[in-house]
Amino acid sequence: MVHNTLLKRRLESLKKNWYKFSKNPVSVLGLFFVLAVSFVAIFAPYISPYPMHAGRYVNFVEASETPSLKHLCGTDVFGRDILSRIFFGFRYSLMMGAVVLSLVVVPGVVLGLVAGYYRGTWIDTVIMRVTDVFLAVPPLILALAICSVLTPSVFHAMMAVSLMWWPWYTRLVYGLSSSLRNEFFVQAAEVTGASRSHILFREILPNCVSSIFTKMSLDMGWVILIGSSLSFVGLGAQPPTPDLGTMVADGAKYLPDQWWIAIFPALAIMITVLGFNLIGDGFRDLFALEDI
Amino acid sequence: MSTLKFLGKRLALSIFVLFGLSLLIFTIARVLPGDPVRMALGSRAPQWAVDNMREQMHLNDPLYAQYYYWLSGALHGDLGQSLFTRRAVSTDVKEFLPATLELAIFAGIIMAVFGVLLGAVSGRYSNTWIDNSVRIFSYIGIVTPSFVFAILFMLLFGYVLNVLPTVGRLSPWIHRPPVITGMVSLDALLSGNFAALGDAIRHMILPAVSLALGGMAQEARITRSTISDNLRKDYIASAKGFGVPERLVVLKYLLKPSLIPTVSIFGLDFASLLANAFLVELIFNWPGFSRYGINAMLNKDLNAVSAVVMILGVVFIVVNILVDLLVAWLDPRIRLGAERGK
Numbered sequence: 001m002v003h004n005t006l007l008k009r010r011l012e013s014l015k016k017n018w019y020k021f022s023k024n025p026v027s028v029l030g031l032f033f034v035l036a037v038s039f040v041a042i043f044a045p046y047i048s049p050y051p052m053h054a055g056r057y058v059n060f061v062e063a064s065e066t067p068s069l070k071h072l073c074g075t076d077v078f079g080r081d082i083l084s085r086i087f088f089g090f091r092y093s094l095m096m097g098a099v100v101l102s103l104v105v106v107p108g109v110v111l112g113l114v115a116g117y118y119r120g121t122w123i124d125t126v127i128m129r130v131t132d133v134f135l136a137v138p139p140l141i142l143a144l145a146i147c148s149v150l151t152p153s154v155f156h157a158m159m160a161v162s163l164m165w166w167p168w169y170t171r172l173v174y175g176l177s178s179s180l181r182n183e184f185f186v187q188a189a190e191v192t193g194a195s196r197s198h199i200l201f202r203e204i205l206p207n208c209v210s211s212i213f214t215k216m217s218l219d220m221g222w223v224i225l226i227g228s229s230l231s232f233v234g235l236g237a238q239p240p241t242p243d244l245g246t247m248v249a250d251g252a253k254y255l256p257d258q259w260w261i262a263i264f265p266a267l268a269i270m271i272t273v274l275g276f277n278l279i280g281d282g283f284r285d286l287f288a289l290e291d292i
Numbered sequence: 293m294s295t296l297k298f299l300g301k302r303l304a305l306s307i308f309v310l311f312g313l314s315l316l317i318f319t320i321a322r323v324l325p326g327d328p329v330r331m332a333l334g335s336r337a338p339q340w341a342v343d344n345m346r347e348q349m350h351l352n353d354p355l356y357a358q359y360y361y362w363l364s365g366a367l368h369g370d371l372g373q374s375l376f377t378r379r380a381v382s383t384d385v386k387e388f389l390p391a392t393l394e395l396a397i398f399a400g401i402i403m404a405v406f407g408v409l410l411g412a413v414s415g416r417y418s419n420t421w422i423d424n425s426v427r428i429f430s431y432i433g434i435v436t437p438s439f440v441f442a443i444l445f446m447l448l449f450g451y452v453l454n455v456l457p458t459v460g461r462l463s464p465w466i467h468r469p470p471v472i473t474g475m476v477s478l479d480a481l482l483s484g485n486f487a488a489l490g491d492a493i494r495h496m497i498l499p500a501v502s503l504a505l506g507g508m509a510q511e512a513r514i515t516r517s518t519i520s521d522n523l524r525k526d527y528i529a530s531a532k533g534f535g536v537p538e539r540l541v542v543l544k545y546l547l548k549p550s551l552i553p554t555v556s557i558f559g560l561d562f563a564s565l566l567a568n569a570f571l572v573e574l575i576f577n578w579p580g581f582s583r584y585g586i587n588a589m590l591n592k593d594l595n596a597v598s599a600v601v602m603i604l605g606v607v608f609i610v611v612n613i614l615v616d617l618l619v620a621w622l623d624p625r626i627r628l629g630a631e632r633g634k
Contacts, residue, residue: 129308132308134316136605136608137563137605138567138608140568140570141600142316144570144586144589145320147589148590149321149592225435228437229437229571233589235589248439248443255443274431
């Protein structure tokens with residue numbers, strides 16, 4: 001019974017938040033981009049005009065054609081339809097973001113919670129100094145360094161970026177958790193003898209969720225950008241994988257005459273990143289967060 | 293806490309961070325699978341050559357000994373031999389670092405000046421068409437990878453309009469100024485060679501703007517939100533009420549405190565600028581440290597990769613200390629508050 005009312009209250013606040021979120025046309029536009037990209041990515045084999053062009057396919061008769069009704073974004077030097085390859089490319093971009101975040105958020109958040117709660121003790125020192133080391137150099141450079149010693153592949157690129165991304169969550173949650181632990185509700189829980197894990201995960205964590213969520217939405221964009229940078233230099237996805245960064249890099253060789261080979265995949269990256277950014281900004285306004 | 297004490301504390305922490313970074317990069321370079329010597333010599337090299345080189349590089353010693361050799365070498369300025377260029381890494385660094393610093397400083401100035409300017413204007417005229425155009429510009433700046441900007445600029449200004457050079461640091465017909473700092477524009481200025489100065493700056497514009505736009509958008513956004521918040525504060529209303537001219541209110545009372553968040557994120561923006569230089573230098577064929585770094589990575593030249601990462605670590609520490617000092621200068625609460633707390 002108690003559980004039921006709690007659920008109802010949660011649903012209500014969710015509804016209220018959705019109402020506020022949907023009143024902001026910019027956020028809704030972002031949501032539209034993300035949904036559209038996800039839809040295209042999921043159903044790529046069914047809605048691409050030439051699904052077999054995503055992989056190893058060569059048709060020199062139709063190579064380097066300008067955009068036309070038959071090939072809306074033109075074809076590349078192997079005669080592959082660029083629009084179809086972009087549709088499949090969305091899969092790799094979204095997968096990159098989703099896999100990296102799902103690997104990174106839990107350890108990053110737990111370390112931040114613990115370090116913030118034990119602020120001033122050796123636990124805080126150890127965790128946060130290690131975090132400092134990882135934050136000393138931009139994640140792109142360390143990810144490049146890691147990818148360079150491994151055989152380049154989408155999988156290794158994901159692992160490399162994940163290895164470099166958790167400290168951002170640790171730092172974010174550390175700041176929140178080290179100030180929340182002085183709040184009365186946490187002290188009340190301590191006085192009533194609640195366990196450490198109850199305090200960390202049931203008292204402090206719920207108050208960090210909106211920040212974590214907002215950061216995740218913005219980070220989807222950043223991770224996709226970093227992933228496309230890795231494949232742009234050839235340390236991420238390998239041909240003939242239809243990765244957007246790889247497609248831009250390949251197309252750049254044929255500029256300025258065959259501009260469509262590089263420009264359309266570049267636009268595809270921008271739309272994906274823009275979508276997640278707009279949603280992130282919507283969350284930020286919604287939860288009135290400032291420093292994310 | 294005096295500034296000196298603050299600096300001392302930061303330096304001590306920095307040494308610790310660099311030590312950690314050296315462990316991290318050593319782990320990446322040595323512990324991950326793959327034989328660096330085999331990679332450098334190629335699969336056709338005879339086994340004895342590989343064995344000799346492994347012995348020479350102490351690769352057969354236990355890991356802690358390898359780390360000791362590497363670290364003590366690095367502390368003496370010996371970063372090992374590049375397996376790819378076959379020269380001492382420190383020689384390569386001396387040759388390539390100035391070009392990147394020159395580009396990054398130029399891009400950093402563009403980023404800070406225009407970021408603040410755009411942000412200030414759109415914050416002052418918030419919710420007008422100016423503000424909306426700046427906002428759209430910011431979104432474009434944030435979501436576009438800098439390598440895409442680089443390609444677009446190359447296409448637009450290099451080929452279509454043909455107004456700016458897209459490759460290298462100087463046109464071939466320009467006499468190269470004597471090497472003083474290694475930064476071509478600064479050398480040209482110091483030696484009074486203004487033709488070279490103009491040419492060097494023209495070469496820097498496209499790569500520098502490609503690098504600056506992302507950070508510029510972030511700075512504009514942050515400046516805008518602080519300015520439009522601070523404009524609504526009572527102290528601005530009272531300054532206006534006292535009849536202080538608007539220009540003075542904006543420049544003296546509004547801008548300075550509003551710059552604090554902008555300056556604080558400058559360190560982060562500069563970091564991503566230097567990271568993106570890895571790609572942009574490759575595109576514009578800029579003979580700099582980042583192009584050297586990315587080539588080292590592509591060729592699995594581990595000594596060079598470790599050196600590049602360590603040196604970037606040092607650069608960021610210096611930049612962040614400068615940023616902190618600047619914030620302390622801008623924000624009296626930090627300075628005075630810290631002194632009172634003594």
